[in-house]
Amino acid sequence: MxxxxxxxxxxxxxxxxxxxxxxxxxxxxxxxxxxxxxxxxxxxxKDPLPGLSDRTFQIQLNSWGPEKPYGYEGDEERTTRHITLQDAKNLLAAKQAPLQTAIGEFAEFVYSEDQSFSDGIGTDIRTVTIDFFAMMRAPFLYGTAWSAEDDEAGTDVTIISKKLNDKLFGGVNSIGKSIVIGERQYRIVGVMDDWPMLPKFYGAPFEAYQPTRDVFVPFFNQIRHELLTRSELAFNCWTAPADDSIRAFFNSECVWIMFWVQLDTPSDRKRYLDFIFDYAKDQRQFGRFQRDGFHKMYSVEEFLLNEEVVSxxxxxxxxxxxxxxxxxxxxxxxxxxxxxxxxxxxxxxxxxxxxxxxxxxxxxxxxxxxxxxxxxxxxxxxxxxxxxxxxxxxxxxxxxxxxxxxxxxxxxxxxxxxxxxxxxxxxxxxxxxxxxxxxxxxx
Structure with a gap:
């Protein structure tokens, strides 16, 4: 019918x-x-990190001094998504989380060792510590992340995207070859496969829906070589740096580094939150962290909501x-x-x-x-x-x-x-x- x-x-x-x-x-x-x-x-x-979003946390510390932050016009009684280099180093050294990563950035011209500077591509470069790749489930087409020794020493090694590998090396396995970043040669240790993470919560909110960065280098390589592009960097300074040098900026109370940790259980989360409050009390002895409270841990979902990534x-x-x-x-x-x-x-x-x-x-x-x-x-x-x-x-x-x-x-x-x-x-x-x-x- x-x-x-x-x-x-x-x-x-x-x-x-x-x-x-x-x-x-x-x-x-x-x-x-x-x-x-x-x-x-x-x-x-979409959930950018299925199964791990509720175990991955962004750390926010209120290191503000008693005065209004230098050049800052916003609300004083809150934290920011960034922390200082000094705090990033201290948190990494404390090793209170199974996985943790400090995340920075700078911009530079990138080209293969067979090219000249005039062929360089202006590139925003992501700097991370080694746990980043495991935390974010970064997929590798060739190679792996750099070693723990390279991570701590800030060696001149790099991981590039599949897109950049196709552009510079025709898509072949480029492990062991080099690219030039600025004026230095960096040995390629890994090539990341296509990485469809959305939104990319580990960077600035405006980058959440942009393609993955093409170049990653060790965080401490950036610090060792004093690499920074302040014109493209999101930062606030609670007091002005001693001078205009990058070293003075690194040593200042300027916040510019994202810090993420992975904590598996509720007890681990409570323990880590207690740790950062105790850390703040200890730092107060050195004249820092002079405001009470406002230290926070945001899960991925909370961070995305707080930053209004989806408008x-x-x-x-x-x-x-x-x-x-x-x-x-x-x-x-x-x-x-x-x-x-x-x-x-x-x-x-x-x-x-x-x-x-x-x-x-x-x-x-x-x-x-x-x-x-x-x-x-x-x-x-x-x-x-x-x-x-x-x-x-x-x-x-x-x-x-x-x-x-x-x-x-x-x-x-x-x-x-x-x-x-x-x-x-x-x-x-x-x-x-x-x-x-x-x-x-x-x-």
Whole structure:
């Protein structure tokens, strides 16, 4: 019987091609607008570290002095996402967490040893300690992280991205080769594979949806060579550095380093929080940490919420897109009402020869189902096109944001079918209420 109803539904659609096409297009446009927006928001809100996000914490210390911070105009009674170099060194040396990493950055020109400086690529370089790669589940295409000895000594070694490896070495295994960063040669010990972590919570919030950095070097290599690009660095200074030198900046109360730890159990977290409060008390003896409290540990989720990585504007955009979908479906409902109204004579005749309302409901439901299937496929294609154009318009964002996983594909197809069927119920109910007598008299 179902096959028979589908056959009748297909004949009906072919009899009114323009109206049927308009219904399909109306639904597809609404689906594409809503799902393009929702896909981006969904990818922005994904758990960047599944299974470890609730065990990975960002450490914030209130090392502010009694005076208002130098050059700072914000709220005094709060912490920042950064800590000083002195505190980063002390926390690393204390080894109170199974895994911990200090994260810095600088900018420099990068090129292969076969190229000249004029061929260099201006690159933002991430500096990390060795635990970073295990904590963040960094995938390696070739090689591994540098050794613990290289980490502590700040040796001239580097890990590069697959993209940079393709650009400089044609994608071959480049382990053991060198690149030039600024004026120094760095030996390549690892090549990272494509790394679709979103959002990238371990850096500044504005970087959360940008591609992964192409070059990583040991944190203490940055300190040893005094590498810093203050014009591109997010920092605050509670007192002005002694002079304009990088060494003075490193030795100052300027905060510029992100610090993350991994703690497996609630007792470990409590113990670490107690540790940083005790650490602050100890530092007060040296004239530091003169404000009470405000030392914090943020989990990945808490950090992302606190820094508003997913903005309210994005969420509002999703709501507006779905309101647009509802408007499209209401218009679709009107079109379906008009489509079924034209079948009044057919309905009356079928009722007169014995067809029940249930038979007519099943017949018209099959017609709506066919239209919904066409709309879902077209809506999916239009959504993919929308994501492609969004990717082109926002090329500075990670391309991973503009992709659909299996869940989003199924959600798009399912939404199109369910929404079309739901908004088709009222037109169907109205259509099957036609009285046979009224139609037979008019014939």
């Amino acid at each position: 179902f096959g028979y109803y589908l056959k009748i539904a297909w004949v009906s659609i072919r009899k009114t091609p323009l109206l049927s096409l308009l219904i399909v297009l109306t639904v597809a446009v609404g689906i594409a607008a809503s799902m393009t927006t929702y896909t981006v928001q969904y990818m922005m809100s 309210k504007d994005t969420r509002i955009g999703v709501w507006l897109a779905f309101l647009f979908l509802i408007v499209c479906l209401l218009n679709c409902m009107s079109l379906m009402t008009a489509k079924f109204h034209s079948k009044a004579a057919e309905v009356g005749l079928r009722r007169a020869v014995g067809a029940s309302k249930q038979n007519l409901f099943a017949q018209f439901s099959c017609e709506i189902l066919l239209l919904a299937l066409f709309a879902s496929v077209l809506g999916m294609l239009m959504t993919l096109a929308g994501l492609h154009f969004t990717k082109s318009a926002y090329s500075y964002l990670s391309a991973e944001l503009m992709t659909m996983d299996v869940n989003m594909v199924l959600a798009t197809l399912g939404l199109a079918i369910v929404a079309t069927m739901a908004f088709g119920l009222l037109p169907i109910i109205k259509a099957i209420q036609v009285q046979p007598a009224s139609q037979l008299k008019s014939q």
